Amino acid sequence: MKISILGSTGSIGRQAVEVIQKMPDFFKVVSISGGDNIEELRKQIKLLNPQNVCVKSEQNALILQKEFPKTNVLSGDKGLIDIASDKTNERILVSVSGKTGLKPTLAAIENKIDIALANKETLVMAGDIVMARAKENGVKILPVDSEHGAIHQCLSKRTEVEKLIITASGGPFRNKTVDDIKNATVEETLHHPRWNMGKKITIDSATLMNKGLEVIEAHHLFNIPYEKIQVVVHPQSIVHSAVEYVDGSVIAQLGFPSMHIPIQYALTYPDRHEGIETKSFDFIKAQRLDFEAPDLEKFPCLKLAFEAGKQGGTLPAVMNAANEEAVFMFLAGKISLREIYEITKKIMNEHKNIQNPSLEQILEQDIITREKTKSLFQKK
Numbered sequence: 001m002k003i004s005i006l007g008s009t010g011s012i013g014r015q016a017v018e019v020i021q022k023m024p025d026f027f028k029v030v031s032i033s034g035g036d037n038i039e040e041l042r043k044q045i046k047l048l049n050p051q052n053v054c055v056k057s058e059q060n061a062l063i064l065q066k067e068f069p070k071t072n073v074l075s076g077d078k079g080l081i082d083i084a085s086d087k088t089n090e091r092i093l094v095s096v097s098g099k100t101g102l103k104p105t106l107a108a109i110e111n112k113i114d115i116a117l118a119n120k121e122t123l124v125m126a127g128d129i130v131m132a133r134a135k136e137n138g139v140k141i142l143p144v145d146s147e148h149g150a151i152h153q154c155l156s157k158r159t160e161v162e163k164l165i166i167t168a169s170g171g172p173f174r175n176k177t178v179d180d181i182k183n184a185t186v187e188e189t190l191h192h193p194r195w196n197m198g199k200k201i202t203i204d205s206a207t208l209m210n211k212g213l214e215v216i217e218a219h220h221l222f223n224i225p226y227e228k229i230q231v232v233v234h235p236q237s238i239v240h241s242a243v244e245y246v247d248g249s250v251i252a253q254l255g256f257p258s259m260h261i262p263i264q265y266a267l268t269y270p271d272r273h274e275g276i277e278t279k280s281f282d283f284i285k286a287q288r289l290d291f292e293a294p295d296l297e298k299f300p301c302l303k304l305a306f307e308a309g310k311q312g313g314t315l316p317a318v319m320n321a322a323n324e325e326a327v328f329m330f331l332a333g334k335i336s337l338r339e340i341y342e343i344t345k346k347i348m349n350e351h352k353n354i355q356n357p358s359l360e361q362i363l364e365q366d367i368i369t370r371e372k373t374k375s376l377f378q379k380k
């Protein structure tokens with residue numbers, strides 16, 4: 001299969017490269033892309049020998065072009081769109097973080113290329129538009145998120161679904177008090193008990209905003225109303241998600257927690273391969289699996305995401321932009337963890353929602369919201 005990886009230097013991207021390395025006869029990498037980490041890109045160019053490489057800045061593109069004269073080196077958002085539009089690709093893994101994923105995903109869809117989608121922000125911002133265009137073009141959107149990968153495997157007949165059950169590990173603060181969470185340091189917040197991920201998604205996992213983004217993602221991917229999506233905290237992260245059918249049967253997908261498995265599933269679907277070696281889950285050794293309701297007092301961001309999703313329009317994109325900017329400020333040590341919620345809520349309350357927005361309106365609101373969020377910090 002001819003594939004490209006957008007965001008090959010990130011946590012998902014590097015794990016995808018490991019999956020691909022284990023199956024050299026199955027995959028041929030056409031293009032890869034990174035942001036600022038050109039050291040990792042250098043290694044990947046030598047390893048994968050792609051035709052095209054894209055990097056964020058023009059300056060870094062010039063450096064790489066000199067070092068690798070046989071590789072076509074591109075830069076910026078335009079470079080990502082060019083890579084995503086290349087019809088040589090049979091599948092594209094979109095694993096860039098944040099809003100950078102949206103336009104290349106749409107470009108791949110217009111060119112009828114199937115997508116393995118890790119970048120949940122794409123569906124949070126413009127899920128209606130992306131899914132409608134994918135349908136028009138006969139393009140498959142294959143989820144990489146472990147929860148959505150699980151649901152994808154558990155869904156046989158979509159019409160007979162009673163509800164989707166999305167599991168959450170609960171993050172590093174599951175057993176902490178509201179006050180502990182208010183004063184959590186960046187270091188504590190980045191210490192996720194189960195998953196080793198990029199910084200933005202790790203902070204979102206600590207506030208449970210990540211689970212909220214996944215609820216919106218699931219709504220769009222599987223065309224299920226929000227009332228039929230339940231979040232359940234499951235600290236062992238063995239049950240990756242489940243589907244309850246109208247007859248009361250529940251089908252769940254289980255496995256040892258490893259992102260290699262859902263990445264490989266999205267890249268090789270509909271086939272399954274031995275591929276990368278993973279620990280097998282031992283039911284007897286596991287002894288117990290725990291489940292509990294999420295605590296919305298401690299983690300109010302989850303409530304915000306349900307509200308944004310239900311209201312629809314431009315509100316999910318606005319919530320996403322405000323949250324992302326607030327996360328960056330938290331990582332920079334400028335605000336507390338609690339303020340991510342407070343600021344996002346304030347921005348959402350002040351937003352005049354636009355229903356059935358065009359892509360241009362969504363992107364415009366994204367820019368306005370980011371500026372507004374940044375100006376709130378400056379006033380502090």
Ligand SMILES: NC(=O)c1ccc[n+]([C@@H]2O[C@H](COP(=O)([O-])OP(=O)(O)OC[C@H]3O[C@@H](n4cnc5c(N)ncnc54)[C@H](OP(=O)(O)O)[C@@H]3O)[C@@H](O)[C@H]2O)c1
Binds near residue numbers: 146
């Ligand atoms: N990590 C997980 O386990 C996981 C699970 C499910 C879903 N996801 C989703 O997958 C996506 C990626 O997550 P991650 O944890 O892999 O993030 P990450 O480690 O931060 O990696 C992000 C990737 O995007 C690139 N990038 C960032 N900004 C860019 C820009 N402006 N232009 C071009 N490239 C840019 C980065 O390049 P440089 O590093 O070179 O700057 C890197 O390759 C997110 O949407 C996340 O929600 C992640």
